[in-house]
Amino acid sequence: MKQHAVGLANISILSVMVIIAVSTTITLFLGTEETLSTRFPSENNVTMSPPDMSGEDLERHAEVLYDRIEQYTEEQNQQVKDRVKYQYVNLFGELKKNVFELGEINAADGMMALLIPLKDFNQMSAQVYDLKEGEALIYNNGSSVDLDSFVIAEQEYNTIPLKKVPQILKSNTQIVDTIIAVLPTVQDIDEVLNYNNQQPDNADTQWYADYHWNTTGSEAVKKEYANEINKITQADDLEVSGFYESRETSRQEWYSMNGGFLFLGIFLGGLFTIGALLITYFKQVSEGYDDRERIQIMQKVGLDKQTTRQATHSQIVWMFTLPILTAAIHTAFAYPIIHKLLMIFGIMQHKLLILCTVGVVVAFALIYWIIYRITSKVYLSIVE
Structure with a gap:
């Protein structure tokens, strides 16, 4: 474990990047209506x-x-x-x-x-x-x-x-x-x-x-109304012109922008996930070849296969558990900063961000568990 601490640290960093990038952009997209309500107090x-x-x-x-x-x-x-x-x-x-x-x-x-x-x-x-x-x-x-x-x-x-x-x-x-x-x-x-x-x-x-x-009226009426009000606020004969914003006319723009952030977050999250999984997989394969000779020597002097499996299983569990736990702890400490950044976009409530973060951690842990099952089988086939 000490020998490969750098590899575990790199996996933890990539895991934190996945969790933060995906959870924040999902929160931003799902909270678009809250953003509109905060950014535009009225229609x-x-x-x-x-x-x-x-x-x-x-x-x-x-x-x-x-x-x-x-x-x-x-x-x-x-x-x-x-x-x-x-x-x-x-x-x-x-x-x-x-x-x-x-x-x-x-x-x-x-x-x-x-x-x-x-x-x-x-x-x-x-x-x-x-x-x-x-x-x-x-x-x-x-x-x-x-x-x-x-x-x-x-x-x-x-x-x-x-x-x-x-x-x-x-x-x-x-x-x-x-x-x-x-x-x-x-x-x-x-x-x-x-x-x-x-x-x-x-x-x-x-x-x-x-x-x-x-105002009253349908969505189409409100959009037409907003276009005319914008002209009124910019009339040349006004001593003071106004900057007009409409919630209805801005809704599509905000959804498009937040959708772009969501795509970017999922793309980067997927990229970092692939990187973490590849590092994990090839690291275990490399360790398997390094441990193979030593374990076979121990088996020749009386170590049975069941004890071998228990020892290697314990090592693999720690290999997979430590990075995900470390990533979750780092994300928890970074939460106040993340929430402050989202407040700039009008996401004031904590509940949505917490739910999205927990959901992403669970989903990432599930993907991590799948690669764990695959890696453990490959590792055991190599060392035995």
Whole structure:
């Protein structure tokens, strides 16, 4: 075993590559609907992010686009449902005690701050909140520590902790640690934004305005509707144009992309599986010829065939068991990183990834068992 440790290590590495490549791509394909739901919170999604514009100006220009969308929807005898519209600012930094220091993007414990005005948050929330000047609602998805105060851009706010936030916000804050801060007015966020953009080492950022809504109608109607809405959001007479995305029109594109990943994962997984099996097979054949003379000598001095079979069987079992167990352990330790990568594609739940990983491990172990049966027979025929 010591002599052939390098070969066993190579088989283990190939086995890990098979398990990870196949399980992640299967998860990605089977989770396409979850990806679509996370990537597109509603059937129709518009985002506006004009540079160098205050929150009030963006709100005024955005309402013009919203009115046009709703007017066209009514003209098509459709109904706007589950409407959500809000403005926000994304800032990167580092939280030190209760102070959010802007601009520390590359810090080891860097995080993101999502700032939302109270008026927009109340429109999304099931509960209506009231804030006085110098107060803020705080939700921190990266820590359970409650902050008595929150300092950002040299402004201190007395905090009111939020235990939960609307899902449309929470789903966009799970990849990195994020503080959601609800400030009393748009002007408060403007001050933070201006402070950040005036810092020479900080990357400039801007306001964002999101509008999400659903409509009635069949799939064909929704696709035609999406094409027209896309034209409306890009009209030349708008002060601020929007970036429009539709879940229906994007579904085929996402399935095609994830299907491509699945093909690539299965292809690479098959390639690595063949490599691991060939290494295993020819390694056992080579060991069989090396052990043949020694075992025959032992048989001549009284070692019976049953004892020979038990000894060789034990060696072969360890040969096959150790790599697959090592691969499973390595995959378990790599699981958090794999899940983080899949979160980029909108796969937030753990259940699907766990089921796919366990299924791939079982399937790979079955293939491994088949080659074990074949190899053990060849090995015994050689040494006997």
